Amino acid sequence: MECRLCLRSAPAESSVSIFGDPHPERLEQRIRTCCQIYVKRDDGLPNTVCLSCITNLESLISFRKACLRSNETSQVRLDDCLNIKTEEVLLEELIWDDEPSLPTIQQKNCEISTKLVLHTGEKPFKCDICLKSYTRKSSLKSHEKLHTGIKPYKCDTCLKSFIHKYELLLHLRSHTGEKPYQCEICLKSFAQKSSLLSHEKLHFGIKPHKCETCSKSFSRKYSLDLHKKLHTGIKPHKCETCLKSFIHKYELVLHLRSHTGEKPYHCEICLKSFAQKSNLRLHQKTHTGIQPYKCDICLKPFYRKYDLVLHLRSHTGDKPYKCEICLKSFTRKCSLMLHKQTHSGIKPHKCDICLKSFYHKSTLVKHEKFHTGVTPNP
Structure with a gap:
């Protein structure tokens, strides 16, 4: 048994078929993603991979993901720093011989304060109706639209309406079939970036959201919130x-x-x-x-x-x-x-003809065939 990647011989129990069960395409796609090697069935080349190379593939994928996350985090930090520097420059430009009006200074200070609030976790903007709090005033205004019931953005295809424009844009992908976000490991595509991020956690077994009642873990907070309703017993x-x-x-x-x-x-x-x-x-x-x-x-x-x-x-x-x-x-x-x-x-489950009731729907369907004259299957 010769390894396709390192060409070293290994016993059958230490080798894995590239096209084997239970995931016939997963290993093939990982080789393509990590090594840019396109493996084809019956191409005359070795069709097995040794366990050592599989371990190296897993390490390479983990390292690549870690690098991408670190780069994304660094970029966010850089953008935050640049934004704060920009606000500081704007504030210095306000110092003139003729001092500007008070509302202008308050507006600039408010924008800088919003930046600082994001780091402290403070949520000073509160909804007067449901008392939910937000870090930004714009987020509060967006939330208040929920209470008005007004949905100004309408889909021309199915006439479904939405409160926010981005919700309409995401919905339109359900008609067009567009899925711009692709997993680099298994090449599965998604319509939303959040769905891709949740999916990627499945490859690494990351389930950070744990139920306090039964200790069951989930990769998404949304899935945890749905699960918690099972423990309440409420069926609204x-x-x-x-x-x-x-x-x-x-x-x-x-x-x-x-x-x-x-x-x-x-x-x-x-x-x-x-x-x-x-x-x-x-x-x-x-x-x-x-x-x-x-x-x-x-x-x-x-x-x-x-x-x-x-x-x-x-x-x-x-x-x-x-x-x-x-x-x-x-x-x-x-x-x-x-x-x-x-x-x-x-x-x-009640029969509309003779009003006889049954525990199971399948039993009702079988019973109704006697009224229609159709002999039920044994």
Whole structure:
């Protein structure tokens, strides 16, 4: 087994295939990013890399990222220093024989004070409605627009309105498909820079935001804030049709499609429609035939890592979800939630023809076929 990068021979257990599972393109892309070497399958050259070179690749990527972050931090500090120097020069220019009016001096001093406030953490500008504080007056004015409900920036494509212009610019990328920010490690692209920065933390395992209740960590503060709502037990978003409640608004939006039948995401190849974008992406993989996640025990391949994790439980017998009432265990959380309905006695799915109720929607669908004359599948 000869290494593609250093040409040293190594035993099979000390070598990694460039095109192997579970990430068939990840190692290839890292070699391309770090070494500017374009590796192709079946090009006649060695297709394995030794563990020593993989370690060097990881170190090179880590070092490059550290350099980029340091350069960005230094540039921000330099810009801050230049801005402060500029303010100092402007202040000196105010010293004339004829002293300028007081408002002009106050305006300049206010701008310099804003620079200093950024370093002290002081937030002197407070919203009179919700009492939220800000370091800049401009940030306060931008926040106050939320209370007015006025959204002056409208999308010409879908007519959705926004409070701020930058929100409209970000939204337009959802129509154009533009993703200008690309990860240098796996080449994945993003529409927002903040999404790219959060994604890059996944490569290095950085999860600085930790839940104080269950100690679970997240790479983004936004994800932590969403997670904390699970511990409160409050579900403010309620479906007016079946009265089912949800913690997050996006969960309610997705649920409503089960009543309306709306499926806004369409496959461009077979025109099949889906209610969720994630289901469309999963379906599109079936056209490529690529199943990168493979079971080490029975070699069965899967499109998603999540499906592989669930499949492995069939080999290990692991059932992590347990009913607190009858102690029955399940491999999937959704199976546990369906099971709990049998203890509550609530049958939310009702037949419109004979008014018979059922615990599960799948049972209702099977029942309705008896009224239509269609023989249900065994």
